[in-house]
Amino acid sequence: MPDPRELVTDPRDLAISLRAVSKTYRSGRKPVHALRGIDLRVPKGSIFGLLGPNGAGKSTLVKILMTVIRPTTCQGEMLGHRVGHKPTLARVGYLPEHHRFPEYLTAEQILDHFGAMSLVPRADRKKRIGPLLELVGLSNWSKAKVKGFSKGMRQRLGIANALINEPELVLLDEPTDGVDPVGRRDIRNVLYELKRQGKTVFLNSHLLSELEMLCDTVAILVQGRVSSQGTIDDLTRNSRRYEIEVGPPAGAAPDSPPTSPGAFSQQIAAAIRPLALLTSRDAAPPTSRPNDDAASGPTSGPTTGAMILAATGQSNSGTELAHDRHIALVVDGTTIRVATDDSGVVQPLIDALRQANLTVKAVRPVRETLEDLFMKAIVDPATGETLRPGADMEGRKA
């Protein structure tokens, strides 16, 4: 995992910088460690996503930032002031998870009330309320009481409420919870607009696909600890690869007897075997590491510097064709997985396949999704089992 302190070096470029944040509370007699030493850095002007399974401590962390929960230990700053500095909250917008607005107020009154609570002068509130309701698509409901609002409408109003003080930093806890697809798109657009305006957005969400679309940087929280953190590019770099899908020889008669899958894999392996050394030599300095399991190849082996070009027999994931310490090639059925993000490495392979009269049906750059990263993060490396949801309770086996 990249050290969060290395992501951005100048503290002035950080909206949030946290060190050793912990929270322990008691459930009955047992202490529950909701957060266990969180280090986190959120660059200014970015969209930051915090993800994790239920009970990982995401909401607890956000509540600590918003002074709703008192941390057990906490070092760090938010917008240049220590966490817990109340006046700073005038520059922060917050959408709590499962928020509940007073039902007797109208949408307009809610924005007016919470705007005043955030020390926004009356004249500014009057100016902002209309455009904000317009932004979240509630302008026709400004005079309606919240009592009659659907969940999605309440969520939209919550987002408007988080923006009433024109915050520099917006913390949104599950902003798309209960929102329909159109609403989600609208919210995404609002977030992009906020980013365009140079504001920092801190998102707490379970919806990985949305985070992937929106976020510049993410952190994965598991049982009160940050398991990985960085830009999505950084986090998925090791998993980047190309996949080449190979078809039967060009011009083969449609009624010719089908080759068995194992034999066809061997045929593919044979076609690219002579090029393995060349590939290695001609490739740009590789970025992959041998323990990259995205290629599902062997993770250890000779480190002589020369690519070993040898089939090692049938593995679980397919026929291992070749590997060296930098690039692994795996033939899996009709697909060759090349553990590199360098398209130059792939070209000779394509040529070799064509020379062997095989059809290159598709060449795809592939990388892990946020969901893959997430799933990897919540698997116990020792047991291979998914970690139980919830905070770490003393005496309980994680």
Add this chain to the structure above:
Amino acid sequence: MFLQAKAMLVDAYRELNHKKLFWIVLILSGIIVAAFGIVGINDKGLTVLHWEFPGIFTTKWIPEPVFYKLLFTNLGIKWWLAWIASILALVSTAGLFPDFLASGSIELTLSRPIGRLRLFLYKYACGLLFVALQVSVFALASFLVIGLRGKTWEPGILLAIPITVAIFSFLYCVCVLLGVLTRSTIASLLLTMLFWFLVFGVHTTEKSLLFFKERNALQQESTLTRIQADEARAKRRLAENNPKDGVDPTTGLTEVERDRLESRRKRLVELQSTAKPLSRFHTGFYALKTVLPKTTETAELLERALLSKEDREQLRNFSPGANRPDPESGDNDAPFTQSELGERVENETLSRSVGWVLGSSLGFECFVLGIAAWIFARRDF
């Protein structure tokens, strides 16, 4: 800072405005003030609009201004505002803190640039707004009605506003503490009512013990007076050296008189022995009452402010049976009246300073609020 206080007050007003009970209480207050307006007194009896109800209540006994003040303090304050309206106010406001602290709601406010203590105090003040609005309307309307009908413009009536708000606040602070602890409207309301009955129970017990203590003192004084009279009579007879028939020449008393004197002496000893535990119990309850809020005494402060000493005396003498001997005053040689006993109890009550009544109650309120604020400020939501 002012912006936030104003926002919270406006919000509290909107919340109260939304609650139907607020308007129900206000309408009922209006009906009671209207009742002041239509009820009157003249030299023949009570009047309701243009109907007359001849009886003992006439202006000969109670002057018209005193009648209205009494009506206001006894019916308007002691019954309506201090009891019924306070219960309704508690029902209306008991949910303010539990709703405020509910998950999803508290985060919206705690995440604002406002300290928790200030937030807590603003919210508490908002709860008092309910009663302050109600009682202000009631007191102002009563002031006008009493002025117009009783021909007496008594600004002291407006003291009902701080006094009633204070009474309500003594209970509301308990309700807030319970609301912060339990986060349940029903639990905080029911437990506050229970606490109120406890306070009322302590007050009633202390008042009863005071009554018995004063009666015991009067009985002792009365019995002692009779013993002294008997002894003086005996001495006089002995000094006259002229014993009458049936009088014992050594004691100067007849057999009947001697028995009666003996019986009185025994009674005096009995009364003195009863006085000690009575006084001890009374002191205990008085001490307990000192640390508890004094809702009834606080309500009576208004009566103190509105009624002069003469008014009181007149009323005491007017009360039915006031001049009758107290049934426990013994034989009729030197009886004391219920009016005398009432005066003794009243004087003792009036001797309790405003500082004691309000100071100790406000002390209790500060203590309870302090605990509630401390919990609120330290809690994770």
